[in-house]
Amino acid sequence: MIKQLSWKVGGQQGEGIESTGEIFSMALNRQGYYLYGYRHFSSRIKGGHTNNKIRVSTFQTNSISDDLDILVAFDQETIDVNHHELSAGGVVIGDSKFGPKLPEGSQAKLFSVPFTEIATELGTSLMKNMVAVGASASLLGLQSDIFKSVVEQIFSKKGEAVVLKNMDAIEAGRKYFEKESAGSVGDFQLEKADGNHRLFMIGNDAIALGALAGGARFMPAYPITPASEIMEYLIKKLPEYGGTVIQTEDEIAACTMAIGANYAGVRSLTASAGPGLSLMMEAIGLSGITETPLVIVDTQRGGPSTGLPTKQEQSDIFAMIYGTHGEIPKVVMAPSSVEEAFYDAVEAFNIAEEYQVPVILITDLALSLGKQTVDPLDFNRVKIRRGKLDINEELPELDKGTYFKRYEVTEDGVSKRVIPGMKHGLHHVTGVEHNEQGKPSESPENRKAQMDKRMKKLESLVDRFPEPVLKNEQHEEADMLIIGVNSTKGTIEEVLPRLEEDGVKVNHGHIRLLHPFPAEELQSMINKAKKVVVVENNATGQIAQLLKMNTNVEKVESILKYDGNPFLPSEIHHECKELFAYGNL
Known part of the structure; x- marks a missing residue:
């Protein structure tokens, strides 16, 4: 057996x-x-x-x-x-x-x-x-x-x-x-399994379930591979909890409708892939300047343009971090397994509301549509945190002719949030620069104050984020540190014991928070390794470039694959052996 x-x-x-x-x-x-x-x-x-x-x-x-x-x-x-x-x-x-x-x-x-x-x-x-x-x-x-x-x-x-x-x-x-x-084949009989009941699900279903558990009750979206299963799952489930899904005419409408719902106090998300995210960029900027929570799922696929709609790639990373015009605070999260996809979906809504920013949950096709065995989910871990929003709060009465200071400059950059209908919460909302009450303002002093306020929001996020980097550190002095993101985690983990058998002391760091970048976490791992190798499904080494921009790494080697297929363990193993041998000549 x-x-x-x-x-x-x-x-x-x-x-x-x-x-x-x-x-x-x-x-x-x-x-x-x-x-x-x-x-x-x-x-x-x-x-x-x-x-x-x-x-x-x-x-x-x-x-x-x-x-x-x-x-x-x-x-x-x-x-x-x-x-x-x-x-x-x-x-x-x-x-x-x-x-x-x-x-x-x-x-x-x-x-x-x-x-x-x-x-x-x-x-x-x-x-x-x-x-x-x-x-x-x-x-x-x-x-x-x-x-x-x-x-x-x-x-x-x-x-x-x-x-x-x-x-x-x-x-x-x-x-x-x-x-x-008639007995003419070899032994293909599996040892008996333990009989335990486990989930068997794709990443998209886990994200949808996480959104539901995390309090989402509205999803406007436009179908696109490989994101459509999120929408299809919630079409069936949201009505049972008083929610709904609307298929919009395009991704622009989907994103702006999600912003509107969140402004009204309803946790909402939308999901798409690269082409759809390109259309959402202006709306994401609207979320940033109006400080309206927003959760978006980007299920990466082969690009550019229509590209390879049903194939694996990890090439939206720069677009998700830097794609919006102007400068806004945003969060880009990257789960690496179906289980993480569930919990991270919940956390995405909490972060979006606590920091009042757009949060992008980025996956790849192998994680979105790949099906994995998952241990039973712990719903006791699901906590709803709404930040500075209390819909039952008694707001102080406003002086005549004044408005609620929705964008009040605060020490942590996050202002008190209200929703329509709250007494004494009247304020302006506009996509142009505005003062504390939301009224349009082009004053240089006000512009600097509001920009500084918004940009300081995420200063504490890396320290508060649960495991921004998953660390597998077997060695205080490693020959090699392998870094990856999203679905490559399981493949890299399978390669580690093979490399150890080859005499390579190897550590592994998997990035779960792409922006703000966990530079200190990764720097501590880099300091313990002679060589840094980044494994990613794109042609330009986007994660490697992020590493160079944010850490004091001397040299980064890239293992890239962009033919539409996920990495096999043997491919990473072979490339790492070659890099190790080359470095020790």
């Missing part, structure tokens, strides 16, 4: 590839296995190669695997595109319909199974994916009944007959493969 394996299903988009992976992984999750999944899909509704790679193990794993043990193919292209990942002794299960063939020299074993034919005999060719699930179950030594609760959950609305037909398809696939293989 084995502790882990990697399984992939592939075919043409629109022929049930996603549902095949979903059913397979959900059933194993319910048995107590840990899973990590990544979908490769095209930016079109139907057609084009797509695959879903899932790592299954008896221990926590947070990275896509280097190799592949089992490949389920619905067409020849799947074999041609993915065979190079197969490990020695790997297995390909292909639909007999297309006459599957292995490339010359392949060491994998090929089994031709009539997915389509079996499914058609049972009633409809649409169930071929269930036959494939059954064949996979046979290879793993699993019984068909472990899939029953998942099949019931997905198909119960269509009636008991449909549920039974799909279960019949799974069992038929299992029996056919069991007979066909």
Whole structure:
């Protein structure tokens, strides 16, 4: 028996590839296995190669695997595109319909199974994916009944007959493969899982759930990959809590509506990707100068322009930090796991209201859409902090002809906040520079006072932020410090023991607060390392440049990948070994 394996299903988009992976992984999750999944899909509704790679193990794993043990193919292209990942002794299960063939020299074993034919005999060719699930179950030594609760959950609305037909398809696939293989494959049976119940979710769902738990009750948004699942989740859930989602005509409207809702006292968010964020930049400036809380989620994808809408990249970092015209205080947070995405979504609303600033929660496609096993969330950790806003406060009566000092200059830069309808809270709100009462003012003295007030807000944030840098420091004197952001955390962590076996003393720092930048936290780690290596999914080394701008690092080496795919552990391992060897010649 084995502790882990990697399984992939592939075919043409629109022929049930996603549902095949979903059913397979959900059933194993319910048995107590840990899973990590990544979908490769095209930016079109139907057609084009797509695959879903899932790592299954008896221990926590947070990275896509280097190799592949089992490949389920619905067409020849799947074999041609993915065979190079197969490990020695790997297995390909292909639909007999297309006459599957292995490339010359392949060491994998090929089994031709009539997915389509079996499914058609049972009633409809649409169930071929269930036959494939059954064949996979046979290879793993699993019984068909472990899939029953998942099949019931997905198909119960269509009636008991449909549920039974799909279960019949799974069992038929299992029996056919069991007979066909007849013990001719290696050991693919997983050790028994612990049976514990854990969540299995994508980062977008975690963010949406975090927003809901954090008190958000309104989301205006425009659909865009890979952010749309946040909107779709809240469309279903917000009405149950008195909230709502509005699909706007564009991202400009979405951002300004979110600002309006927050001004009225309703916690609101919007979510988009790079192209949508570009349209929001002026509105983000409005949030900054009016000191209205705002939470935005940026799910990074391949750019520029439409770019690679369904592929991995981390190239919005500079845009999110520096993109707005003029100078405003803003916060850019970067969760590195699905679990962090939940808690950080809650914290984003607290920070936005406490500091009265726009907060951008930045993820990447692998984190937004990648599915991970997550331990049960602790809702006791969810705390609502609204800063200097008390809607029940008795405000002092205003003198005749005066207004509430909404933008009063204070020691910490944060003024008392009121919402419409609060007695004696009347004030001006405008996007031009204004005085303490909100009235437009072009006075040089007032301009400096208001700018200084706004810019001092975030002076204490780094010290108050929970773990601005996740530190894995095994050595007081390290040969190498690896730095990353977002979804690369799990991949880097997997590489660390490999490098230690190679004789490299390595520490790891993962940045969770990009702005304001945690310079002191990172400087302390830099001081303990001979070499600093930054791993990031972009072409210009944006994190490396931030490091150079904010710390006294002498030299930074970059490991960059910008082909649309996430890093594999072996890629980071190889590059780090090369850099270590080069530095020690």
